[in-house]
Amino acid sequence: MHTDLVAALDIGGTKIAGALVDGRGTILVRAQCATPAQEDGDTVMGAVEEVLGRLARSPLWERATALGIGSAGPVDASAGTVSPVNVPGWRDYPLVERARAAAGGLPVELIGDGVAITAAEHWQGAARGHDDALCMVVSTGVGGGLVLGGRLHPGPTGNAGHIGHISVDLDGDACPCGARGCVERIASGPNIARRAVEMGWRPGPDGDTSAAAVAAAARAGDPVALASFELAARALAAGIAATATLVEIDIAVIGGGVAKAGEVLFAPLRRALRDYATLSFVRDLEVVPARMGTDAGLVGAAAAALARQADTAAAVS
Incomplete structure (x- = not known):
């Protein structure tokens, strides 16, 4: 696998990152541009084409055998389309077809961004060596992905493991997704901050009301x-315990901006998990911080492309 080289894209509402990645997961070439998220769909695609064009100018490009894409979701890998919540110009947008054309006909593997981060953490990060894992991203939203039986499990559309929209409070707040009491509605960064303000927390003189500011106040002992x-x-613990009970994972990896709060999040999470993960087969579940950092989306998209190639090669032989 070490001679393999794939192209990777990590598409979010803020930036579109691209890379050429080898079979060991090393990023050899990078390109990036801002996402014109409020423009029409073809303008956004133009930014994707610009990033691919910059990668194609590298002499290594001709060795690339596939393109892996991790995109903000929802994605539909079975249809090759994306409808990212934070990119309104893309609704059922035919990203796979357009990206394949822009990449000179390379085979394209599309997964959601939560699944991409899961692939990276399993390949090289905190879930390495675990055959059954849940990886989560807790930031502006709450996403996730599953590794089951030692393999990435994206599901038919590429959204399996989307723990942010498990309901953990049956009569809870309405979530923009249409359900009530979703993990995301309680545990995402903006919702942590919103709730703190509603409960009477007041920011410092700088007026910063972000989740990071709430985390700093929590570290300083602010009770609210x-x-x-x-x-x-507690919401995260309930969602993780439900997932573990359903599919028997033995580790949950948590990344994203909110995880940077450290023990302010992880200490109460581990305590709450003891209340929810009570059956014998989930009691030893570990919860650990993610390790892969900002390159996780790119490395994971590459991992998915390499895995698909390996499957195809095995099927042919």
């Missing part, structure tokens, strides 16, 4: 800030 993180931790 701590209470908001406690609620987020």
Whole structure:
């Protein structure tokens, strides 16, 4: 696998990152541009084509055998389309077809961004060596992905493991997805911050009301800030325990901006998990911080492309 080289894209509402990645997961060439998220769909695609064009100018490009794409979702890998919540110009947008054309006909593997991060953490990060894992991203939203039986499990459309929209509070707040009491509605960064303000937390003189500011206040012992993180931790624990009970994972990896709060999040999360993960086969579930950092989306998209190639090669032989 070490001679393999694939192209990778990590498409989000803020930036479109691209890379050429080898079979060991090393990024050899990079390109990036801002996502024109509020423009029409073809303008956004133009930015994707610009990133691919920059990669194609590298002499290594001719060795690339596939293109892996991790995109903000929802994605539909079976249809080759994406409808990212934060890119309104893309609704059922035929990304796979357009990206294949822009990449000179390379085979394209599309997965959601949560699944991409899961692939990266399993290949090289905190879930390495675990055959059954849940990886989560807790930031502006809450996403995730599953590794089952030692293999990435994206599901038919590429969205399996989307833990942010498990309901953990049956009579909870309405979530923009249409359900109530979703993990994301309680545990995402903006919701941690919103709830802290509603509960009476007041920001410092700089007026910063972000989740990071709430985390700093919690670290300093502010009881309201701590209470908001406690609620987020309980929601995450309930969602993780439900997932573990359903599919028998033995590790949950948590990344994203909210995870940077550290023990302000992880200490109450581990406590709450003991309340929810009570059956014998989930009691030893570990919860750990992600390790892959900002390159996770790119490395994971590459991992998915390499895995698909390996499957195709096995099927042919």
